[in-house]
Amino acid sequence: MTIPQLSGGDPAVTARFNAAMRASRADMPEQSATMSVDDGEIDGFRSGVTRIGSGVVAGRIVLLWYGKGAAHPNQSLGTVVIATRTATPVTVNDLYLDHAAALTRLRTLLPQLDTSGRLNAQWLSGDDIAANWLPTSSGLQVYVPVAHAMGDYVPVTVPWDQIAGLLRPGMLEVLRAD
Numbered sequence: 001m002t003i004p005q006l007s008g009g010d011p012a013v014t015a016r017f018n019a020a021m022r023a024s025r026a027d028m029p030e031q032s033a034t035m036s037v038d039d040g041e042i043d044g045f046r047s048g049v050t051r052i053g054s055g056v057v058a059g060r061i062v063l064l065w066y067g068k069g070a071a072h073p074n075q076s077l078g079t080v081v082i083a084t085r086t087a088t089p090v091t092v093n094d095l096y097l098d099h100a101a102a103l104t105r106l107r108t109l110l111p112q113l114d115t116s117g118r119l120n121a122q123w124l125s126g127d128d129i130a131a132n133w134l135p136t137s138s139g140l141q142v143y144v145p146v147a148h149a150m151g152d153y154v155p156v157t158v159p160w161d162q163i164a165g166l167l168r169p170g171m172l173e174v175l176r177a178d
Contacts (some may be wrong), residue, residue, distance in 0.1 A: 001023070001041050002047040004059040004080075008081055012087035017057050017080060020089060029065040033111055035077055040064030040075045042143065043116070050134050053064075054091060055177030057082050060143075066111030075152040079132045083174060090174070092130055095140075102166045106130050109163070110147045110156050118150050135175035139163070145169045 003025050006014045031037040039047055040062040052060040058081045066073035081090040096102035106129060111119040124144070132143040132153070139159040146154050164172050 001033075001037060001063065002061070004047055004049045004061060006049060006052075006057060009057075009102040010027060010084065010087065013084050016087045016089070017059070017082045020080040021059060021061060021078075022081065024061050024080060027078070028061075028063045029067075033056070034068040036066040036068075036073075038064050040077075042075060042077060042151065043155050045098070045155060051136070053177050055084060055174035060132075060134060065068060072148055074148055077132050078109075078136050078142065078171070079154050081133075081135065081175075083170055085174075092133060092178060095133075095171055102129065102163070103127060104151050105166060106142065106158070109158055110142065113156050113158060114144075114154060116154060116174060118146060118154050119144060137176070137178075139141065140175075 004021050005018045011164045028035055029035050042062055045060065045062065047061045049059040061078045063076040064073055065076065085088050093099060106123045107121055109122060111121045129144050130142050134141045136157060140163055141155055141157045143153040143155050146152065160172060
């Protein structure tokens with residue numbers, strides 16, 4: 001099982017990122033006599049460090065697990081974003097000026113931007129739709145939880161220009177900094 005880790009760089013950032021990735025893994029199923037656990041993949045995305053920038057470092061862990069006697073395997077996902085200036089996590093609650101307004105906007109944008117056609121606005125009622133996210137050069141990549149038959153998660157990248165107005169002041173620069 002791959003747990004993304006950093007080496008080198010700012011020791012505080014490296015330590016915080018590595019600890020956060022291990023903590024993310026700790027919340028997922030463990031290998032046992034009744035549980036099979038392996039690296040997973042969500043629409044081509046595997047576990048790994050996804051961004052090393054001057055503002056943040058980020059990564060994702062994808063786990064495929066199968067309980068003995070279960071009807072199907074499942075995937076678990078964890079994302080970690082650490083601010084490089086403070087060596088602190090950047091959570092979904094840190095992103096937005098108004099979290100409720102951001103969720104409302106995402107409920108509209110995510111189905112429109114989903115190239116797989118798996119998302120429907122009426123299914124996006126929960127507050128967890130944007131809990132797993134990563135910054136990319138082109139936008140905020142959101143992993144929307146869905147039923148297993150639809151792939152467990154649907155990754156959708158929301159272009160920065162479509163969400164920048166909802167971010168806290170300075171957050172866009174932190175997330176995009178190279």
